Amino acid sequence: MPDRTESDRHCLVTGANRGLGLEFVRQLLVRGERVVAACRQPGRATALNMLAGEHPGRLHVLPLDVTTARSRDELVRELPLVLDGARIGLLVNNAGVLHGGERFGQVAEADLETSLRTNATGPFLLTQAVAALLADGADRPGAVVANLSSEIGSLARRHEFRTPSYAIGKAAQNMGSVLLARALAPRGIRVVALHPGWVRTDMGGAQATLSAAEAVTALLQVIEGLGADDSGVFLDRQGQALPW
Incomplete structure (x- = not known):
């Protein structure tokens, strides 16, 4: 991962208490990164807190409900204390929500609103809020903002009525992601939307084809392989472009 092993950069992962978020934290720590892991209830994040104990000084766990302005603002106040003058080299916007079993004619307004707040509005506003702490690109690559998306959010690939609140939120x-890429381009910061595949997590279910470890390994390779101009793109875990 270019330049993110430098001692003056951290990784920030949201939704880090389970699933893909927790696996991102695990693999980034194995790579020698310093990580800030954010989740709604750190006190209940047993696996995450065990990792913090195993990696003293390299993993900090902070509270974050990405859907609320107060929680985002509190994270922004806490981050400089944890970063200690460092910058964020990788932001993984992983926190998300999916409502299963939705049927046309019975889609709830509350589920649509929750999906938009969690899957779209929250990550956008969090990135905006922490933008000043992201590493600029000058003589080396700038930060990467990796938004965990889904091919379900692809308009071109929707051929059936399925999980509408999740699909709308991811779209x-x-x-x-595209707008953030344009806004942050002058600073050399790249923003990408990533589809991890069908993963065995609480969200993906037990029948999914990929383990969290397989998916995250592939996604980190995609992030590592990004070029200077690879921003505002929608990629799968092989690094192939997906249609919007």
Whole structure:
């Protein structure tokens, strides 16, 4: 991962208490990174806190509910104390929500609103809030903002009515990724939307084809392989472009 093993950079992962978020934290720590792991209830994040004990000084766990302004603002206040003058080299916007079993005619307004707040609005506003702490690109690559998206958010690939609140939320998140890429381009910061595949997590279910470890390994390779101009793109875990 270019330049993120430098001692003056951290990784920030949201939704880090389980699933893909927890696996990102694990693998980044193995690579020698310093990580800030954010989740809604750190006190209940047993696996995450065990990792913090195993990696003293390299993993900090902070509270974050990405859907609320107060929680985002509190994280922004806490981050400089944890970063101690460092910058964020990788932001993984992983926190998300999926409502299963939705049927046309019975889709709830509350589920649509929750999906938009969690999957689209929250990551966009969090990135905006921490933008000043992201590493600029000058003589070396700038920060990468990796938004965990889904091919379900691809308009071109929707051929059936399925998980509408999640699909709408991820489609909106994809637009947010493109806009953030444009806003942060002058600073050499790249923003990408990444589809991890069908992963065995609480969200993906036990029948999914990929383990969290397989998915994260592939996604980190995609992030490592990003070129200077690879921003505002929608990629799968092989690094192949997906249609919007």
